[in-house]
Amino acid sequence: MSDDPPRPASEQQSDPRPAAGAPAWWAALGRPDLPLDTAEPAPPLRMAPPAHAPASPPRAGHMIRWRAWAFNLAVLAVAVLIICMGIGVLSVSAFLTAALLFGVPLTVAAITVTVVARRSR
Secondary structure: OOOOOOOOOOOOOOOOOOOOOOOHHHHHHHOOOOOOOOOOOOOOOOOOOOOOOOOOOHHHHHHHHHHHHHHHHHHHHHHHHHHHHHHOOOOHHHHHHHHHHHHHHHHHHHHHHHHHHHHOO
């Protein structure tokens, strides 16, 4: 048994880490080249502009948009024609009725898909 008197359980244990003094970086805090503490925050740093700008001309995006809408319109027309052939349309009035019944929902679906695809980029 040791000669040390028993300690009560409620007392905190001492820190087992060695207490050799201040860390090595502590002396560097007093260097004269470090900025002084001030009450006002430093102004935000200005960011440099990007090294290179996009090379595409501004009209390229406009042409791509029209090409996408033309493609959507062509797919919509083919879908309406296939539906009309499937239900056996024989007259112009029946074709217009089928185009309205099936074309409007297909148009709404195409616009929705285009808008969602554009916003998710």
